[in-house]
Amino acid sequence: MAPMTLDSTAALLLKGYAWLPDRRRRTGGAPVRTRLLGRPAIALHGPEAVRFFYDEQHVRRHDALPGPVLDTLFGRGAVHTLDGEDHRVRKALFMTELTEPAAVAELVDMVRAEWQRAFAPPHGREVVLFDEAALVLARAACAWTGLPLTEEQTRRMAQDCVAMVDGFATPGPRHLKARRARARQEEALAGLVEEARAGATRAPATPFDAVVRHRDADGALLDARTAAVELLNIVRPTVAIAWFVTFAAHAMDRWPEQRHLLREDDGSYAEPYTETYAEPFAHEVRRFYPFAPFVGGLAATDLRWRGEHVPEDTLVLLDVYGQNHDPELWHDPYRFDPERFLRPTPHRDELIPQGGGDAKSGHRCPGEDITVAVLAALSTELARLECSVPEQDLRIPLHRVPTRPRSGFRLVPHPA
Structure with missing residues (x-):
């Protein structure tokens, strides 16, 4: 009889991002077999694994x-939980209404305007960049989505979206705060959906209106609560770009030449593959810094992966953080180097900070283009911001998921 595999849930909570790469090193690169939350699990790695993982015939x-993730990060009934035709029809809502180049450009312009308003002189007061960026992003995202919120409601939205992301992967107070935040926002947004359908409010040609009138594969409108879930799946990931903005500031502080390259960027660095240095910089921030440790699904049937049996309903994990730091894919992977993206962008199944596969037909994050565009824009704004950075704790603990600099990155803006 084969020895019983020990449950690794406690080790994952203790080690965070380091857990899966450490286990993979101990196996010599072979798939990692373990148990999580009592369920048999196998962890895969590499571009070939990405293609295997995102094939719906393999993983559902x-x-x-898990319920705790649905009740905090994604929401019950979200697009992330669907497969097949149900997923394709719901995903089309995001792909056709939200990620067209004109829509992305409009959001970027709104984010820039909110940033410049937030940091307009006179200034001189110390701010926590993470908190300020989250509020800037929430203001822009809510306005762009067409949510009729007051400033006070928008501030609450920013705080709640941060809480949902911050508390999804941990037990204790952070998780309870995330649950309360989601419940509060789902209730409020469901009310707005019902008002819109009753004719009390109108927001034509906005993502809010698109969600309100969307019909699923069965031809029915989304119920108000599910519509609220999907509205949050527009706003929450946009607010979550605050993590990457804070990492961008960390990179500029640690490697000052990056700030200079972004500030002086005239488009000549990156030709012919990108328009500005900011885009390669954004890609490298997403590759280098820790955000998602892995993604998961369930084996749709009995499978074989490189000769190993994967029984139906096994939890299948795709190693995201480890792949983004794999020396077989990235030269000197623990060196921050945006120039690696001045060459043609790596294959979609190599760079997977927000998952892999095809965004249009698969489960890859539909907002990835938004993340790159907004992060590039705010990295440039940040590089051009005259400010001082006081002494603070800028360590990034890898045991904490999601992580960020301990201080949130404090800075003091100065008049230009």
């Missing part, structure tokens, strides 16, 4: 996400 999402 329905019933794959």
